[in-house]
Amino acid sequence: MAEPAVEPKVINNTEHNRYELWLGERLAAFSVYREDGDQTVFLHTVVDEAMEGRGLGSVLAKAALDDTVHRGHVIVPLCPFIAHYLRKTTEYDVHVRWPSGE
Numbered sequence: 001m002a003e004p005a006v007e008p009k010v011i012n013n014t015e016h017n018r019y020e021l022w023l024g025e026r027l028a029a030f031s032v033y034r035e036d037g038d039q040t041v042f043l044h045t046v047v048d049e050a051m052e053g054r055g056l057g058s059v060l061a062k063a064a065l066d067d068t069v070h071r072g073h074v075i076v077p078l079c080p081f082i083a084h085y086l087r088k089t090t091e092y093d094v095h096v097r098w099p100s101g102e
Contacts, residue, residue, distance in 0.1 A: 008056060010063035019064035021056055029060045031082065039097065040073045045081040061085040069095050 006024045013020050013030075021029040031045040042064070047057045061082055068075050075096045077083040086092055 008059050010060055012064075012067055019060060019067070021060040021063075023051070023056075029056050031060055031064050031079065033064075035073075036076070038073050039076050040068045040071075041076040042079040042082040045079050057081060058085060065092055065095075 008028065009022045011020050011022065016032075017034055018030045018032045020027055027048070028051040029045070029047040032043045034041050034043060045057060045060070047060075062085075065075060065082075065086075069092065073095075075082075075086070075092060076099060077086055077096065078099055086096055
């Protein structure tokens with residue numbers, strides 16, 4: 001019998017300044033950020049190699065960006081993964097401050 005699918009859970013781990021995506025007890029992905037006033041600056045996103053190709057990075061990005069907007073912060077995408085995600089949607093356009101040179 002196949003094991004039931006575990007729903008991903010995204011949390012904001014403020015102690016480590018990162019959004020984390022958990023599958024059960026396994027940390028599957030995280031996105032590191034720093035706060036700068038009313039800005040949340042996304043720095044780096046990592047998806048566990050064994051978990052790649054499942055869309056977990058996109059689940060993490062959406063949850064992190066939704067939470068950032070909910071907190072009234074501006075999104076600053078220095079992280080290439082978050083920047084790529086933002087370029088594929090217009091949902092967050094009014095909440096994004098692109099870094100110089102973008």
